[in-house]
Amino acid sequence: MAERRSPAAAFADRFATASKSGALTLAEIPFLRQINVRVDPESPAAADLGAALGVALPVSPGTAVRSGEVTVAWQGPDEWLVIGPEGYEAEPLRAALGDRHGSVVDVSAQRTTLLVGGPRAREVLAHGCAIDLHPSVFGPGAVAQTMLARAQVVLLPQQDGFLVLVRSSFAVYLAEWLLDAATEYVT
Amino acid sequence: MRRESGGRIDRTRTLRFRFDGRDYTGHPGDTLASALLANGVRQVATSVKLGRPRGIFAAGSEEPSALVQIEEPFPEPMLTATTVELYDGLVASGLPGQGRLATEPDPARYDATHAHCDVLVVGAGPAGLAAARAAARTGARVILADEQPEPGGHLLGTAEQVAGQPGTEWAAAVAAELAGLPEVTVLPRTTVFGHYDDNHLLAVERRTNHLGGAAPAHVARERVWRIRARRVVLATGAHERPIAFAGNDLPGVMLADAARTYVNRYGVLPGRRAVVFTTGDSAYAAAMDLVAAGVKVAAIVDVRPAPGAGWADRAREAGIEVLAGHVVTAAAGDGQVSSVLAGPHPETGAPAVGERSFDADLLLVSGGWNPVVHLFSQSGGTLRYDEALSTLVPGASRQAVEVVGAARGVFTLAGCLEDGATGGGAPAAAQAAGEPYWLVPSQDYRTHFVDLQRDVTVADVLRATGAGLRSVEHVKRYTTAGTAHDQGKTSGLLTTAVMAHALGVPVGELGATTFRAPYTPVSFAALAGRDRGALHDPVRVTALHEWHVAHGALFENVGQWKRPWYYPRPGEDMEAAVLRECRAAREGVAAMDASTLGKIDVVGPDAAELLDRLYTNMMSTLAVGAIRYGVMCRPDGMVVDDGTVIRLAEDHFLVTTTTGNAATVLDWMEEWLQTEWPWLRVHLTSVTDQWATVALVGPGSREVLAGLAPGLAVSAADFPFMTWRETEVAGMPARVCRISFSGELAYEINVTSWEGLALWEALMDSGAVTPYGTETMHVLRAEKGYPIVGQDTDGTVTPQDLGMSWVVSKKKADFIGKRSYARADTARADRKQLVGLLPEDPGRLLPEGTHLVELSSLPEPPVPMLGHVTSSYRSAALGRTFALALVSGGRARVGERLYAPVGDELVPVTVTSHVLYDPEGARRDG
Known part of the structure; x- marks a missing residue:
C-alpha cells in the first residue's frame, strides 16, 4: 500500500507541544473508518443494518450509540455516520442493505478526526462553538453537527474531551484555529 | 486632591501617568478620572461644538463629558476618563468630541467565547449579588457580569452597611462564595452591552486593559462573551440625572453621587467648597459624606419646600445651610465653577431667602434617578413613565427577563437586597423619590445644557419644538441630543422633559427614544476577535497542498480553496510559466490537482430520474461504466453549473460540480428532491473531500498512466473517451x-x-x-471554447447562448429550465452568444471585462454595447492572443470586425467561432 498522509499530519509536533501543559490534549486520530448510512429508519433494511452494526440505528436527534469500538451517530432523520477503527469494513453494511433502497458510502477520507481533550477542552471549543457543551447537556451519547469557528464539524463528546470530525480540506484551518484558541491555556 | 486616608485604592503603590503632556501619579484602584481629580485637574477636554471647558461629570459609564484619547501603550480613541482604570505608563489626552484611530495594527489579542447559563445576572450591586446568590444556591448555572473591577455596585461609593458589616466587605464575601461554586462564573470588568432575542446577550470583558503595557501578550486583552441564558436578571442600577440651569456644564459641576463615589471609593476630594443642588434626599447623604471627608459644604439648595424627614436637620447639624424651596440659577466661573447663584423656586412660591451667591468650586447636582433600562428595552420590554418616580421604569417583559433593584425603581439598599433575593416579584414599595424638577427657568437658555457631549442646550431643544417637532425621536435627530458615545445616559430623559415643558404636556406622554446596543462603546478589535488575518476565513486546501507550496506554486483563491495558479521556474514570469505549462499539456504530458471539484454520490432506484430532471441533457441513457458532461440550469433556463456524471451502477452515480459551486449544487439537488419530488427514492452524499483527483493531460499521458497502472488496458479501444475504469495506479486503488x-x-x-x-x-x-495550475487549465479549455460557469456566464446565459444546444435534450418530457426555452426571449437572435475573438494585433491581450462596440470611433454616449470579453489569454498552441466574449447575435457575426475600447484606444478584433483549437476533436484520443 502506498504511503497515506492524514489531513492534519503536519500538526503532530505542534499538537504534542500544546498537549504538554496538561491543560489540553490535542491530537489527530487519523484513518478512522467512517461510513455514511442513509435508510428509512422504519424499514426492514434499517433493522438489518442495526443487526449488522450490533446496535439499532438511533432515532433520537442528536444521539450517538456505541457497539464495541463502533459509534453510530445520528445525522438526520434518515442519515447516520458510522465511525469505527481503521480496520472496520463497510462491506457487511452493504450486504445488510442488499439491493433495497438506502445508501452505504465510505467517507473515511472525507473528514479527519481531531481529539480535543483535557481539563480545558470545553473552554477551547467554546471560543468557536455556539452550542452548550456542558456535560449535563452534551455529554457522552450526544452528537452535534455544528460550526466550530468557521468550519462545519461533527462533535462527539467523550469521557474526557471531544472528538471533532472535520472535512479534510478544512483540517489545516481548524488545526491552526485550535492551536490559536488554546494559546491562553498552554502558554 | 487626595484625602489623607480611605478609599479603595492601594496607597502603597504609585502609578505614573501623563495627561495632556503633564506627568502625574495615582494609585492602583484609581480611574483616570479619580487620579486627575486627585491631582487637581478640573478641565479634561473642550466641548465638540462650542469649545467650552469640560470636566468630570460622573464616576461611571454614564459620563457624558470627560472624553479622552489613550496614546500609550496603544492608541485608543473615545474613552471616558471615568471608565479607564489607571495603570503605570498610561499616556492620554483630552478629546474635543472626536478621537482618532491608531494608524498601526493593534498588537493585542482579542477573542470571544460562547457561554450558556440558567441565570445571567447583569450587575453586581446589592440587588444583583442577592439575585445571583439566590440562584446559585439552587444549583443553577449562573453567570454574574459587572462592569466594575470589583463587586458591590453602588456600595463601592458609599459607606453603607449590609448585614452588620461594611457593604463592600459583604459584596466581596458574596462574590467569593459565588466564585467558589463550580457552576457559577463571576465576570468582573464585563459590560453586557446587547440584549437580543431568545435571551442572547453580548458582553465584553476587559481582561488586561488595566495592566497597560504590563499585560501579558498571550492573554486576550478583551473578550466578547456570547451568552445564551434561560433567564436574565437585570440588576443594572440607576443613573443620577442632571438639571438644566445656566452654566451646568462647567468643570466642577458634578452629579452628587459621583462626588460621593470619588470621596469614598477613591479617597479623592473633588473640590474644597461645595454647594448641593437637589430634588431629593439622596444628595444629602452625599453631602454628609463630603463633610465627613473635609469638604466644606456651603449649602444644600433643595427644590422641595419640605426636604425629607430628618435630612435637613442632620445637614444643619453638620453646619450646612439648607435652602428649601430654592433652585440654583447659575454656576459661574472662568473655566471652572467658582461661584453658585441660588434663588427662590419660581413656581412653588416658597418663602424667599432671596438671591444668594456662594463661593464654591464644586456644585453637586441631583435631579433624581433614572433606572438603567437600556438592556431591558433592547430585549423587547416595554417602558412605562412612573409619575411617582418621575422616570422610565420597566413595564412588560417580552422574554424571560426580570428586573430587580434600582433598575426597576427600588432605590433603597434594603429594598434592593430583598428585591434581588426574591427575583423582583414584589411590587416596589412606595418611596420618597423626590420632586420632579428638570429645568430652571431663564430668559437665556444658551448655557442650560441637556447633552454635554453634543453641546445641546435647552435653547436647541426649544428651537426644535419651535420648528414644529413633536416626537422625541425627531428632536433627538434634529438636535443630536443623546447620540454621542454615552447614548444619552444622562441627557435622554432630560431632553424629553425639556420638550414636555416647552410643549406643555406631561413628560410621560412623550415616550422614550429607542435604546440600542451597544450599551457602551465596544472596540472593533474586540468584535473582530480572532477572526482576522489567516483565521478570518477558512482556507481550504487539498491533500497535495504541501507539495504545491514546496514546489513554488503561486495560488489562486477559488471560493475558500487555494488552488495552484501556476508553477514558475526560476526566472520565469507568469506569462512564460503558463505558456510552458500549456505547451507541456498540448505536446507532452502535464498534471493538475483537480481535487477541489465538488463530488456528490447519488444512489437510489430513482437516481437516473432525478438527474434527468436536474440536467438539461439525458442521463438515464448513460451506460454503466460511462461518463457524460452535463449542464444544470435554473427554471429560467440560465446555466448555474456544469460537470460530469459518472454511472457507477444502475442505481448509482457520481456527479461532479465546479469548485466554487459544490455546496450550492448539493443544496440545489436536495431542495428539489426534498421539496418538489419527495417521492423520488434517491440519497445524496457529499464526497468532495473523500477523493483526491489528478488530471493527467497530454499526448504522452497514456504512456505515463500505463507505466503506473500495469493492470489497465489503456488503448483507445479498450478505454474509450468518456468511460471509467477501476484499477490500481502506483499501487493504490483508483478510479x-x-x-x-x-x-x-x-x-x-x-x-x-x-x-x-x-x-x-x-x-x-x-x-x-509537468505540473500545471489553474491559469493553464483556463487557457487550454478556452482554446477549446469550453465555458467556465461564473466567468463566461453570469446567470443570464442559456446553454444555447454558449453554443451548446446539443446539451439540451429535445426528447425529455421535462427538466428544470425546459419551459423557458419556449419563451420568445430565449430565442431572440440578438441574445449574447459565446464567440471567440482574435485581436488583429496577435500580441494584443484584451483585458477581461472589456466592452465591445461596432463602431471604429466612439459616438456621444450612450454608446451601444454589443457585449464584453469574458476570458482572454495568450495561447501557445495558437501562437497568439485570443479571447472569449459574449456578443449580441455573436454567431451571426463570425468574421466581422468589432472594436474593444481599451483606455482611449479602440482595439480591432475579429469575431470567430468559440472553438479555436482542434475544432474537429482529433486530439482527444492522443
Whole structure:
C-alpha cells in the first residue's frame, strides 16, 4: 500500500507541544473508518443494518450509540455516520442493505478526526462553538453537527474531551484555529 | 486632591501617568478620572461644538463629558476618563468630541467565547449579588457580569452597611462564595452591552486593559462573551440625572453621587467648597459624606419646600445651610465653577431667602434617578413613565427577563437586597423619590445644557419644538441630543422633559427614544476577535497542498480553496510559466490537482430520474461504466453549473460540480428532491473531500498512466473517451476517468485523499510530467471554447447562448429550465452568444471585462454595447492572443470586425467561432 498522509499530519509536533501543559490534549486520530448510512429508519433494511452494526440505528436527534469500538451517530432523520477503527469494513453494511433502497458510502477520507481533550477542552471549543457543551447537556451519547469557528464539524463528546470530525480540506484551518484558541491555556 | 486616608485604592503603590503632556501619579484602584481629580485637574477636554471647558461629570459609564484619547501603550480613541482604570505608563489626552484611530495594527489579542447559563445576572450591586446568590444556591448555572473591577455596585461609593458589616466587605464575601461554586462564573470588568432575542446577550470583558503595557501578550486583552441564558436578571442600577440651569456644564459641576463615589471609593476630594443642588434626599447623604471627608459644604439648595424627614436637620447639624424651596440659577466661573447663584423656586412660591451667591468650586447636582433600562428595552420590554418616580421604569417583559433593584425603581439598599433575593416579584414599595424638577427657568437658555457631549442646550431643544417637532425621536435627530458615545445616559430623559415643558404636556406622554446596543462603546478589535488575518476565513486546501507550496506554486483563491495558479521556474514570469505549462499539456504530458471539484454520490432506484430532471441533457441513457458532461440550469433556463456524471451502477452515480459551486449544487439537488419530488427514492452524499483527483493531460499521458497502472488496458479501444475504469495506479486503488477539459488525451485519476500526495508524487517521479495550475487549465479549455460557469456566464446565459444546444435534450418530457426555452426571449437572435475573438494585433491581450462596440470611433454616449470579453489569454498552441466574449447575435457575426475600447484606444478584433483549437476533436484520443 502506498504511503497515506492524514489531513492534519503536519500538526503532530505542534499538537504534542500544546498537549504538554496538561491543560489540553490535542491530537489527530487519523484513518478512522467512517461510513455514511442513509435508510428509512422504519424499514426492514434499517433493522438489518442495526443487526449488522450490533446496535439499532438511533432515532433520537442528536444521539450517538456505541457497539464495541463502533459509534453510530445520528445525522438526520434518515442519515447516520458510522465511525469505527481503521480496520472496520463497510462491506457487511452493504450486504445488510442488499439491493433495497438506502445508501452505504465510505467517507473515511472525507473528514479527519481531531481529539480535543483535557481539563480545558470545553473552554477551547467554546471560543468557536455556539452550542452548550456542558456535560449535563452534551455529554457522552450526544452528537452535534455544528460550526466550530468557521468550519462545519461533527462533535462527539467523550469521557474526557471531544472528538471533532472535520472535512479534510478544512483540517489545516481548524488545526491552526485550535492551536490559536488554546494559546491562553498552554502558554 | 487626595484625602489623607480611605478609599479603595492601594496607597502603597504609585502609578505614573501623563495627561495632556503633564506627568502625574495615582494609585492602583484609581480611574483616570479619580487620579486627575486627585491631582487637581478640573478641565479634561473642550466641548465638540462650542469649545467650552469640560470636566468630570460622573464616576461611571454614564459620563457624558470627560472624553479622552489613550496614546500609550496603544492608541485608543473615545474613552471616558471615568471608565479607564489607571495603570503605570498610561499616556492620554483630552478629546474635543472626536478621537482618532491608531494608524498601526493593534498588537493585542482579542477573542470571544460562547457561554450558556440558567441565570445571567447583569450587575453586581446589592440587588444583583442577592439575585445571583439566590440562584446559585439552587444549583443553577449562573453567570454574574459587572462592569466594575470589583463587586458591590453602588456600595463601592458609599459607606453603607449590609448585614452588620461594611457593604463592600459583604459584596466581596458574596462574590467569593459565588466564585467558589463550580457552576457559577463571576465576570468582573464585563459590560453586557446587547440584549437580543431568545435571551442572547453580548458582553465584553476587559481582561488586561488595566495592566497597560504590563499585560501579558498571550492573554486576550478583551473578550466578547456570547451568552445564551434561560433567564436574565437585570440588576443594572440607576443613573443620577442632571438639571438644566445656566452654566451646568462647567468643570466642577458634578452629579452628587459621583462626588460621593470619588470621596469614598477613591479617597479623592473633588473640590474644597461645595454647594448641593437637589430634588431629593439622596444628595444629602452625599453631602454628609463630603463633610465627613473635609469638604466644606456651603449649602444644600433643595427644590422641595419640605426636604425629607430628618435630612435637613442632620445637614444643619453638620453646619450646612439648607435652602428649601430654592433652585440654583447659575454656576459661574472662568473655566471652572467658582461661584453658585441660588434663588427662590419660581413656581412653588416658597418663602424667599432671596438671591444668594456662594463661593464654591464644586456644585453637586441631583435631579433624581433614572433606572438603567437600556438592556431591558433592547430585549423587547416595554417602558412605562412612573409619575411617582418621575422616570422610565420597566413595564412588560417580552422574554424571560426580570428586573430587580434600582433598575426597576427600588432605590433603597434594603429594598434592593430583598428585591434581588426574591427575583423582583414584589411590587416596589412606595418611596420618597423626590420632586420632579428638570429645568430652571431663564430668559437665556444658551448655557442650560441637556447633552454635554453634543453641546445641546435647552435653547436647541426649544428651537426644535419651535420648528414644529413633536416626537422625541425627531428632536433627538434634529438636535443630536443623546447620540454621542454615552447614548444619552444622562441627557435622554432630560431632553424629553425639556420638550414636555416647552410643549406643555406631561413628560410621560412623550415616550422614550429607542435604546440600542451597544450599551457602551465596544472596540472593533474586540468584535473582530480572532477572526482576522489567516483565521478570518477558512482556507481550504487539498491533500497535495504541501507539495504545491514546496514546489513554488503561486495560488489562486477559488471560493475558500487555494488552488495552484501556476508553477514558475526560476526566472520565469507568469506569462512564460503558463505558456510552458500549456505547451507541456498540448505536446507532452502535464498534471493538475483537480481535487477541489465538488463530488456528490447519488444512489437510489430513482437516481437516473432525478438527474434527468436536474440536467438539461439525458442521463438515464448513460451506460454503466460511462461518463457524460452535463449542464444544470435554473427554471429560467440560465446555466448555474456544469460537470460530469459518472454511472457507477444502475442505481448509482457520481456527479461532479465546479469548485466554487459544490455546496450550492448539493443544496440545489436536495431542495428539489426534498421539496418538489419527495417521492423520488434517491440519497445524496457529499464526497468532495473523500477523493483526491489528478488530471493527467497530454499526448504522452497514456504512456505515463500505463507505466503506473500495469493492470489497465489503456488503448483507445479498450478505454474509450468518456468511460471509467477501476484499477490500481502506483499501487493504490483508483478510479480512472477518461475526461478531457483541454481537448487533449487526458485522464482524471481519483484516489482517497489520504493517498493523493502519494499518487501525485508517483506521477512526478515518472520524470515526464509537468505540473500545471489553474491559469493553464483556463487557457487550454478556452482554446477549446469550453465555458467556465461564473466567468463566461453570469446567470443570464442559456446553454444555447454558449453554443451548446446539443446539451439540451429535445426528447425529455421535462427538466428544470425546459419551459423557458419556449419563451420568445430565449430565442431572440440578438441574445449574447459565446464567440471567440482574435485581436488583429496577435500580441494584443484584451483585458477581461472589456466592452465591445461596432463602431471604429466612439459616438456621444450612450454608446451601444454589443457585449464584453469574458476570458482572454495568450495561447501557445495558437501562437497568439485570443479571447472569449459574449456578443449580441455573436454567431451571426463570425468574421466581422468589432472594436474593444481599451483606455482611449479602440482595439480591432475579429469575431470567430468559440472553438479555436482542434475544432474537429482529433486530439482527444492522443
